Amino acid sequence: MLHKRSCITRCVPRLCQRTRLATGILLATFLPLVFLHAAPADAQVSITTWPSLTPAFNPGVYNYVIRCQSGTRMWVYVAANETPVSVDGQTARTGSFFAPVTLSTGQRFTLLVGSGSDAASYNVRCLPQDFPKYTFQLLDQPQAAYYLVTPNSYVTLFDTNGVPVWWFHQPDGFPVDANLMPNGDLSWAMMTNIETFGFPGAVHVEERDLDGNLIRTFGMAGTPTDHHEALPLPNGDFLIDSYVLQIGGGTTLRPNVLDGSFQDVRPDGSVAYAWNSAGSVTAADTQIWLGTPYPGMQGTVWDWQHLNSVEPYNAGYLISMRNTNAIYYVRASDDAIVWKLGGTTTPQSLKIIGDPNASTDFGGQHDARAWPDGTISVHDNGTGRGRPPRVLRFDIDASAGTATLVQMISDPAVTSSPCDGSARLLPRGNWV
Numbered sequence: 001m002l003h004k005r006s007c008i009t010r011c012v013p014r015l016c017q018r019t020r021l022a023t024g025i026l027l028a029t030f031l032p033l034v035f036l037h038a039a040p041a042d043a044q045v046s047i048t049t050w051p052s053l054t055p056a057f058n059p060g061v062y063n064y065v066i067r068c069q070s071g072t073r074m075w076v077y078v079a080a081n082e083t084p085v086s087v088d089g090q091t092a093r094t095g096s097f098f099a100p101v102t103l104s105t106g107q108r109f110t111l112l113v114g115s116g117s118d119a120a121s122y123n124v125r126c127l128p129q130d131f132p133k134y135t136f137q138l139l140d141q142p143q144a145a146y147y148l149v150t151p152n153s154y155v156t157l158f159d160t161n162g163v164p165v166w167w168f169h170q171p172d173g174f175p176v177d178a179n180l181m182p183n184g185d186l187s188w189a190m191m192t193n194i195e196t197f198g199f200p201g202a203v204h205v206e207e208r209d210l211d212g213n214l215i216r217t218f219g220m221a222g223t224p225t226d227h228h229e230a231l232p233l234p235n236g237d238f239l240i241d242s243y244v245l246q247i248g249g250g251t252t253l254r255p256n257v258l259d260g261s262f263q264d265v266r267p268d269g270s271v272a273y274a275w276n277s278a279g280s281v282t283a284a285d286t287q288i289w290l291g292t293p294y295p296g297m298q299g300t301v302w303d304w305q306h307l308n309s310v311e312p313y314n315a316g317y318l319i320s321m322r323n324t325n326a327i328y329y330v331r332a333s334d335d336a337i338v339w340k341l342g343g344t345t346t347p348q349s350l351k352i353i354g355d356p357n358a359s360t361d362f363g364g365q366h367d368a369r370a371w372p373d374g375t376i377s378v379h380d381n382g383t384g385r386g387r388p389p390r391v392l393r394f395d396i397d398a399s400a401g402t403a404t405l406v407q408m409i410s411d412p413a414v415t416s417s418p419c420d421g422s423a424r425l426l427p428r429g430n431w432v
Helices: none
Strands: 015-022 025-030 046-050 063-067 072-079 085-087 096-103 108-113 120-127 146-149 154-159 164-169 174-180 186-191 203-208 214-218 230-232 238-246 257-265 271-276 290-292 301-303 307-313 316-321 326-331 337-342 351-353 366-370 376-380 390-397 402-409
Touching (some): 096 108, 120 164, 146 174, 154 174, 174 230, 186 230, 257 307, 257 316, 307 366, 316 366
Parallel strands (some): 257 301
Antiparallel strands (some): 015 025, 025 146, 072 096, 108 120, 146 154, 203 214, 230 238, 238 257, 307 316, 316 326, 376 390
């Protein structure tokens, strides 16, 4: 019998080239699992399993999953006419037959269809019973090879046939913002409590290799680590955001607030750059006030900015603050806000051109990103605006003080979006 390999240890594709990363979604190019031969063109083979394969067997699809319980026997039914088929290393047979297979969660077995150098190999992996339910539709040719998502307590890599080919379970928390690192490892933020924002000790960042081994945990230096952004940079640094308690920094009625902050954290834990919104973003900029308890504080602490994305941009950083309904360009040399897009009008505000909703352009937006052509995009949730979410992409002319809308995308099936979300542009023009 062939060695049944753990999904964590051996059943993953080799990561090859990073493209763009998204909050909870990885857009990347990968070397596929190596199969030297496709199924013979004249092979007429039908394969069915109990429990059932996902997706249904197709000679052109090489990865499958099955929901199984550890140690429970499953059955494979093969109808292969004259084509020999081997199930889990058993002797190859022709015709129609049943074959038993016993798997544990995370293991796989292999189907070999054909003989000799013409044999095609298919992987079937055993999904845990509690793996989140999902649906999949292939409507056209995808432009990304794999997608990294974080459903519930799982970090999962799906291929373009909707098959989870790699997963990692975090039963003691909620992984979010999973990313592919330049060294080929994966990273994500770990929340111990999904309801917390800016609580000390509630979030850390993990780096793990493709065998699932923990390489390190890390986070912000001197301030609480938040879960909204943990972006790996090409030089090995991470951009990580934080919500920093400021006592008495708000208004008379809402005195204690959480300022938006972020750091560029080096691999050794030292800080290359740090920014805090105190003094730069004020109560006049805030359009959404969210009250929250806070450890060691009596009464309500106000999340009045809610920084939710940060990435390098020009000579500084592009950030999004949900509760101001605005995104900002922060210059690194002097920490100044160079321009502001959306939200209340300030001297730094850009004039929006081409958007009929320019007067209330964003509603609780997320995921502000810059692209190689100089444009920036944002996932506008439309929260509180009476409209569905949309993707907006702008051409920025800072000298003229304008932001011209060059692209807008929405999904007619989605009518509202109270929070969260991302939008990433693929190199050949599709969006995720």
